[in-house]
Amino acid sequence: MAITSVKNLKEFSTSNDRFEGAHLLCPGCAHSMIVRELMNCTDDNLVISTNTGCLEVSTAVYPYTSWDTSWIHIGFENAATAAAGAEAMYKARKRKGTLKNPDAPVKFVAFGGDGSTYDIGFQWLSGAVERGHNFTYICLDNENYANTGGQRSSATPIGASTTTAPAGRVSYGEKRNKKDMLAIMAANGASYVAQVAPNKWKNMAQAFQKALSTDGPCYINAMSACTTEWKFDPKDTINISDLATDSLAFPLYEIINGTELNITYRPKNVLPVKDYLAAQGRFKHLFKPENAHVLEEWQKRVDEKWEYLQRREEARV
């Protein structure tokens, strides 16, 4: 794989953009930071498929495309299937010798939002990973269906107020906990699974490069702070991401071959999860006295998860 150096930011800045501006994502959207970084961290040809979602509707508004690579969109659920199909055909044509340029390195990447990954495209993703296609699936996890007005998905964490799980007099918002997609994908047989966040750009670029150079299906869960539905100021995207990774609400780790877990970022000062929640409008109601138990629940779950990850890393399993 022809990789761009990500040793330091200055060297990385000499890479060439293949994701163009004037897409219609919200100002301050983290989706484009993640996508652009993926495309900048390699010089290989990319074949990209995208599930329906914010990214798809905003980057391919006829008559414009923001993609400088091969790009395909089919339906809500099947970016994984499209990438798998393209990869299978590429392999077959390579074997038959009918490729125009057989030596050019090609990588297959699929993007999906959390709605199309955790819920709607779950079966399709699971199938593609099970078949062992050589592709990388990147979930842009903004914890709700942001494109259609902020409905809950199974990635929505407990206590978040969404349009289909609104907080009010009776309810404190979403009651169920977030699905652990990384554990599911690792158990599903993915060769490489990682959680990344755009504020840790180097960590993210290294995970992308590792996934692209790994033979077999890879799954990356990228935290994508959503200024519209998490309800914070567009300028604060990176600040919110910092709070998320430093409070361990989004721990950054990787699982290799389903058996080797490494924590890839350890915050020097662990912040209380309250700080992360207080910065977002969707958790505003949790700071009322009657909802104090949800804050405790949040902190407890974050602590338990971190403890679990550390124990797994230590035991090398």
Place this chain on the structure above:
Amino acid sequence: MSNVLSNEKRGMRELGAEKKVGWNEVTHGVVLHSFEDDAADIALRKAEDRKYSEFSSYTATVASWRVIKPVYNRDICIDCQNCWVWCPDSSIISRDKQILGIDYDHCKGCGVCVEVCPTNPKSLLMFGEALSSDDAIAQWPVKEKKEK
């Protein structure tokens, strides 16, 4: 970096129609080519060496979204590239490890670049859209003293 397609022409070019094309009249399964030439080595070329087609959003603009704009001050900048890596709209122009300025055709004025700028005072600040860059630089704040 001029705007090749103006807003009035959106959706008309492919079919050559005089009126705006509706959803039912749009060509099915259309392939939009981002470039006018062979794009096999596109990953190795900078924007200025590429021949963008009228379908690439690079030739479009979202400048009208902005009410405030970032202004860049070369004198204070240390070329750390934080703004480049975190700009969601690929609007910070960086060449040979140096920041050259802001692409105002693609900038939506979110202000992330100002937040991530580490210098004191910041080398990027938000100003009203109507203010010229020279006027903005003239009223740049001086270095803040560290609080003890």
